[in-house]
Amino acid sequence: MSKKVHVQTIINGEDVEFLCEPRQSLLECLRDVIGMTGTKEGCNDGNCGACTVILEGRTVTSCLVLGVEVDGKELTTIEGIADGEKLHPIQTAFLENAALQCGICTPGFIIATKSLLDHNPDPSEYEIRWWLANNLCRCTGYDKIVRAVQESAKKIKAQAGG
């Protein structure tokens, strides 16, 4: 009796249609139904932020959103951050500052950073730590991530300025 629902959405600017059961999370739909595995699963209960995506301009943990809920809505996932082969300044800053080790948390951190800098292009360290508090990293100890976010803000500003 697993009735499937048709969902039509826009992911990273492209129309995407899929079928899912209402109980399936957006995270499950992205990874297992659509095959976009850039978004990661950690805790599956909203605590770790590995599954963070941008839904209608707000960061959300996709494990706590249902696939059926995004019908008619717009999403940005980690796959939409780079411009083809060209990395986004946030991605470059994470690499240059060694802000990742195993990398499982990284897509979530990059998405959260993107939405932070979209809302506030010049955040203080406090604002960065507050905004990223819903993202856990077991490897880096966070300092390098905070530095990468500061560096990202500078890169984006420099790019916009010239």
Add this chain to the structure above:
Amino acid sequence: MKYVDYERPTSLKSALDILSEKGDVTKIMAGGTDILVKLRVRSEQPDLLMDSKEIPELNELSFNHDTGLTIGAAVPLYKLYADADVKKYYPALVDSTTIIGGIPIQGRATVGGNLCNSAPSADSIPTLIVLGATASIQSSGKLREVPVSEFCTGPGSNVLKSNEMLVTINVPAPADNSAAHYMRFIPRNEMDIAVVGVGSYVKLNASGDKFESVNVSLASVAPTPLNVTEISKFLSGKDVNDENIEKAGQLAKEASKPISDMRGTAEYRQHLCSVLTKRSINKSIERIKGA
């Protein structure tokens, strides 16, 4: 998670029709940050999940100097705490909603869900209680208003019947010389459940040296958010001084009935009740004087 149907009614009437037909096997979902976790661990197993986010009445957020603030049950926290009137007239609501989860949780979670989930640790409920908020609850053909102080009946349980839903939370207009404040203690800086939470509301006389009325409500120290009426009785008409505020802290400690768990022993929680109550009352007084 077991198989569940999903409906997203776009009118209050159709939502209430669904509830009168199959409310006993339906769970309402606002932001889903509690209910989806419960479905996943199968502590709730409804046949139908009814998404409330497209119902216009549940998205109302409005302020009026006479009637106060109306918070639709599906208004997400980020909208509430960014609202200019909420910031200006209800800073205690900002205190309590900016600490619920992190940014992605606040993008989804609602005060309505926080109230209806009825956890003893819920961060918005003490604030709603001290502000004298009421809950507008509707079923087909019937509307009732319940004071938030009487809404929760136990951990995770409340006065709602299976055919009813919360539509709005209504907070009275702020009185002159009054202010409220909420704070909690957690071992981390963010993203944790309150070991103890304290909401306070203070109204002073015109000269600011006597308490006219005070409400204090505590989170995480009893099966439901606790309204410490002993403090209201004691402080009303008393001078604003350290001794009286100290006594209020003592009354909070005596009223609390905490348990010991991994977040703290009962004794530690009682100590926190006293410390945080004093701090929160002082913060409310500072807010009145700063205005």
